[in-house]
Amino acid sequence: MNLTDKVTIPEQVMARQVGEETVILDLVSGTYFGLDPVGARIWQLLDEGRTLAEVCASMLVEYEVSRDEIERDLTDLLAALVDKGLIKFEPASLPGACRT
Amino acid sequence: MQDTEVLLCAALRGENPAWSVPGDADFTAGFLERCVYHGVQPLLHYLVKPEPAVALGWPQAVLSECHWQAIAWTMWELRHQALLKQVLALLAGMGVQPVLFKGTGLAYSLYPGPVLRSRGDTDLIVSLVDRVRVTEALEGLGFMRDAGVSGNFISYQATFTLTEANGSSHSLDLHWRINNSQLLARLFTYEELRSRAQALPELSPHAFAACPVDALLLACMHRSGHKRSPYYVDSVAHYSGDRLIWVYDIHLLARKLTQDEWHEFMGLATQKGLRAVCLEGLGLAQTCFTTTIASAVIEGLARPGHPEPIEQYMASSAVRRRWLDFCAIEGWRGKLGLLTENLFPPASYMHQKYRDDGSAWLPWLYVRRMKDGMSKRLQDSDE
Numbered sequence: 253m254n255l256t257d258k259v260t261i262p263e264q265v266m267a268r269q270v271g272e273e274t275v276i277l278d279l280v281s282g283t284y285f286g287l288d289p290v291g292a293r294i295w296q297l298l299d300e301g302r303t304l305a306e307v308c309a310s311m312l313v314e315y316e317v318s319r320d321e322i323e324r325d326l327t328d329l330l331a332a333l334v335d336k337g338l339i340k341f342e343p344a345s346l347p348g349a350c351r352t
Numbered sequence: 353m354q355d356t357e358v359l360l361c362a363a364l365r366g367e368n369p370a371w372s373v374p375g376d377a378d379f380t381a382g383f384l385e386r387c388v389y390h391g392v393q394p395l396l397h398y399l400v401k402p403e404p405a406v407a408l409g410w411p412q413a414v415l416s417e418c419h420w421q422a423i424a425w426t427m428w429e430l431r432h433q434a435l436l437k438q439v440l441a442l443l444a445g446m447g448v449q450p451v452l453f454k455g456t457g458l459a460y461s462l463y464p465g466p467v468l469r470s471r472g473d474t475d476l477i478v479s480l481v482d483r484v485r486v487t488e489a490l491e492g493l494g495f496m497r498d499a500g501v502s503g504n505f506i507s508y509q510a511t512f513t514l515t516e517a518n519g520s521s522h523s524l525d526l527h528w529r530i531n532n533s534q535l536l537a538r539l540f541t542y543e544e545l546r547s548r549a550q551a552l553p554e555l556s557p558h559a560f561a562a563c564p565v566d567a568l569l570l571a572c573m574h575r576s577g578h579k580r581s582p583y584y585v586d587s588v589a590h591y592s593g594d595r596l597i598w599v600y601d602i603h604l605l606a607r608k609l610t611q612d613e614w615h616e617f618m619g620l621a622t623q624k625g626l627r628a629v630c631l632e633g634l635g636l637a638q639t640c641f642t643t644t645i646a647s648a649v650i651e652g653l654a655r656p657g658h659p660e661p662i663e664q665y666m667a668s669s670a671v672r673r674r675w676l677d678f679c680a681i682e683g684w685r686g687k688l689g690l691l692t693e694n695l696f697p698p699a700s701y702m703h704q705k706y707r708d709d710g711s712a713w714l715p716w717l718y719v720r721r722m723k724d725g726m727s728k729r730l731q732d733s734d735e
Binding site: 266268270271272273275277279280281282284 | 397398401402419422423426427430431434467517518
């Protein structure tokens with residue numbers, strides 16, 4: 253996984269607000285994944301078709317966190333989502349990662 | 353009202369009630385069981401916020417179960433919605449405009465989110481002339497018609513189920529008349545419902561639901577009907593009109609009606625002989641959810657008058673309802689048809705229903721049906 257990659261969300265995977273939580277649901281496998289508000293914002297940006305670098309850049313602007321923290325959180329979240337089959341990576345050739 | 357229902361109603365009214373019996377595992381288990389029966393888990397999850405609820409003594413087991421059920425229902429809703437869009441688009445392409453009523457119609461027109469109105473299927477009504485075409489279209493999409501009695505008089509609906517690769521199933525109840533009862537079936541026609549139906553753009557550009565006035569009349573009629581006809585929760589038959597999700601429908605519909613719509617409602621309730629049934633439904637909503645209803649409406653519905661056949665029908669035993677249905681059907685040809693279809697359903701239905709019977713000899717299966725039917729009716733008369 254590289255921050256220059258782009259993420260695709262399979263057609264059968266959807267996000268919905270359930271109470272105070274945003275949940276990612278795979279309608280075919282029945283897999284469920286809960287997101288906190290920061291995770292939900294990352295999902296929203298991914299769903300808009302942003303590259304990982306663009307997601308990083310937006311998060312740096314919107315939240316008071318360091319680039320290291322964002323990159324680490326993003327990497328952890330994406331690894332978990334890939335592991336559950338909720339996203340797929342699409343290699344891209346964009347240079348650099350979290351450039352603001 | 354039981355303690356569980358008192359607590360449930362307070363929570364559904366959004367009052368943030370304290371948990372009434374702290375540390376009582378039996379009460380907690382009973383509460384969860386009643387939540388399933390009343391079909392209110394997603395709604396409860398939506399209305400009871402976790403943090404204040406914990407502070408008010410709500411057991412984690414209850415909050416957690418409602419949370420998981422809300423997720424499970426969300427999953428079901430998303431799949432069901434995708435299928436409905438497909439079905440409605442196909443039917444629209446054929447020039448067929450079904451009207452959604454009961455659960456799905458209300459879920460998409462009344463609730464903040466469709467998942468909050470839990471339901472097992474989608475009821476839709478089409479014109480009698482479109483029935484065969486719609487049946488073929490649904491079968492073409494992979495829906496299978498459930499085994500059930502069929503004929504020209506005995507049933508005015510058929511259930512179609514689609515089972516997905518992952519084992520989950522989705523059912524559509526296709527109606528060409530509003531109810532299987534001869535007496536109730538004539539209360540609303542498809543054409544009447546369609547003429548007043550409202551678009552449901554949240555579901556599909558091709559989706560239409562019964563208008564709020566018709567929906568309220570139907571909601572009152574529906575809950576009343578289940579006092580005598582079974583409603584199944586986890587394969588257990590319940591005979592009651594007290595399910596809170598039905599009463600909540602009435603509560604939300606009553607809140608939505610404008611003054612003009614209340615006027616229309618009163619006119620239709622009187623014209624269709626549904627005043628007593630509506631008075632009971634609205635009264636229950638007031639009791640459970642403190643629904644605000646103008647006194648003129650209650651007084652108008654309670655006005656003394658001739659006993660309404662529908663109220664008498666709803667309160668009658670199964671034997672008497674059969675008789676009233678028999679009397680309601682017009683002409684001897686119709687009466688004979690109903691009788692024949694009741695006594696001798698199609699062979700395919702008989703073989704499916706009595707598949708556990710060692711004998712596949714049709715005359716014997718008809719004898720068994722009559723024997724079972726008589727014993728059931730006698731039990732019902734004793735109640």
